[in-house]
Amino acid sequence: MTEEKRKRNISEVNSLAYDDFIAIFGNVVEHCALCAAVVWGDRPFRNYGEMQSKFNEFIEQLPLSGKSGVLRLYPDLAGKLAQSNSLTSESTREHASAGLDKMTEEEREKMSKLNTKYREKFGFPFVICARENKKEAILFGLERRLNNSVEVEANTGTNEVKKICNLRLKDLVDEHSVAKL
Structure with missing residues (x-):
């Protein structure tokens, strides 16, 4: 490390x-x-x-x-950045943990189409905590969440951002430590 x-x-x-x-x-x-x-x-x-x-x-x-705005900072899942190996190291590991790096061509195509529809409707990418999901659940969630309103989806997405943030923090900080103030 x-x-x-x-x-x-x-x-x-x-x-x-x-x-x-x-x-x-x-x-x-x-x-x-x-x-x-x-x-x-x-x-x-x-x-x-x-x-x-x-x-x-x-x-x-x-x-x-x-x-x-925070949601717009995230990459499309299994999108162009992932395919060109341009994700942050954290996103690369998270995508791999969900199996997004091992998608079939059919799954990749479906994900791409759904990502495009989602981004067109909401103005930001679909965000889900990949470390808590697998590619099948992500595809299902993406399809289902397309039915939400912008407000509901912004709140749902930022709840997922908090999950991602919390897991990334646990990678960096001993969660059992207590400060000597």
Whole structure:
């Protein structure tokens, strides 16, 4: 595990300089260093749960336009970025855990068509926590969620962003550590 990706205890997290905090946590919400920048200002955290809550609060408190903006930061599942190996390292691992890197041509075609319909309807990509799903469930969810309103889908999508964020945080922080304040 690289220095940047090793698990830290919460006291180490609290002692990180701003630039180091952003370098480590700037992608727990895909391409959204702003989220990490805001959360850095909430230090010191008593424990992992408090830190996790601060990330979730940032996402939750966004207006609909902000939630849509955060969703637009995510790539299409099994889309062009995945096919050209241009995903972030986190997204690459998450896609692989769901089996999206092993789709048949038929599944890839169906996913592409549904992604296009979804993006045209909502203005942002379909977001689901790939680590908690497999490709079949993702395809089913994508098809089903096309029936939602923009507001419902923005909220559903940002709930999925929080799941992704929480799992990424667990990869970086010892969730059982308690700060020595």
